[in-house]
Amino acid sequence: MRIETLPEEFVKAQPIIDTIEAAGYEAYYVGGSVRDTLLGLPIHDVDIATSAYPEEVKSLFKRTVDTGIEHGTVMILDHGTGYETTTFRTESGYQDYRRPDSVKFVRSLKEDLNRRDFTINALALKTDGSIIDYFDGLKDLKAHRIRAVGDPEKRFNEDALRMMRAVRFASQLNFVIDPETVAGIKHHGGLLTKIAVERIHVEFVKMLLGQWPAMGLDVFMETGLYQYCPDFKPYQAQFNQLRTELKSGMSNETAVWTLLAAAFNLSSKQVNQLLKDWKSANQLIEDVQVAVKAVHGIATHSVDAWLVYQTGNELLSIANEVAQKLGQSSYETAALLDQYGALQIHSKKALAITGQDLMAAGIKPGPQLGRALNFLERQVVEGQLDNQNKTLLEAAINYLNEKA
Incomplete structure (x- = not known):
């Protein structure tokens, strides 16, 4: 082909390949960029594979980095x-079921492609547009099939993360996973616990960001991969429900975890534990906790x-997206955003009064000062008070006098 x-x-990268070939070596475009070109999808990173050894490559160019x-x-x-x-x-x-203990450089393209995960990723492209396909990757692309290169049992034993990559590609590409490859995932699922x-x-987040998440979730659940x-593990029923409810992917990672937390009916404390166990950033944890509360309100x-x-x-947009996916929302996102936009303030800093103003009026610093500001914030948000300095000062003094 x-x-x-x-x-x-690829055209922009051609001088690299031309330079390598002029020195007597082979060089090809490989990997996802070749696959995505054949599928008519946007290209991300252009990767090149060559028969030249690293020191030989470095000798041909002025600026290189040993990545x-x-x-x-x-x-x-x-x-x-x-x-x-x-x-x-x-x-x-x-x-370690992830990285090779030893690597041997070779001059053979076929040997190199033979170590790759799936046939659709084991294609090489020459600068003249010719496709080199040793493992029927083109046939699998046409059939919309994900199939391991060679023996799937061996592929997954080499790198257990490939099992997650399989379900991720299924979700992103709307491809089915070859039965033998599915069987390999089922046999080696436990090795996932060896992976960071x-x-x-x-890989999991990318799966739920894919346009066809059910394609990945089906195998994720049927093979038992989820339990590793x-x-x-306790949420098999909820995952199976998501397989039928998710007709399209989520918009971002916060939406992914908000969806799961809402589907699992997790408390704020449980959300924190789940995302800590998944090594998530603190900001993501906080955002999901807030969004889940909004999902419940919706x-x-x-x-x-x-x-x-x-x-x-x-987070309002995310919460309503999740509630809609779960069939729990009767709100239009635009209406919720309009409601937010109509608020007098959008942060405590926007109050027309400060702690300094209150202290200047004779209110002593301490817990009562914080309580007064919290009271004013809520009253302004709920439309009970206008966000005017004089109005807020009078309200704060009355509030504290009532509490005295």
């Missing part, structure tokens, strides 16, 4: 954009000014 017109991203020299990868910077160029290699001895949670996290992910038709204020614009 030959691609008549190569995408611009993964032990695995044969050199970043070439001569043409502005950085291009990762990796020497053909074979791998062996995966004691951070790596599983990335942190804290997921689902119970108890959205008021204070909830809208506490949630904020971005």
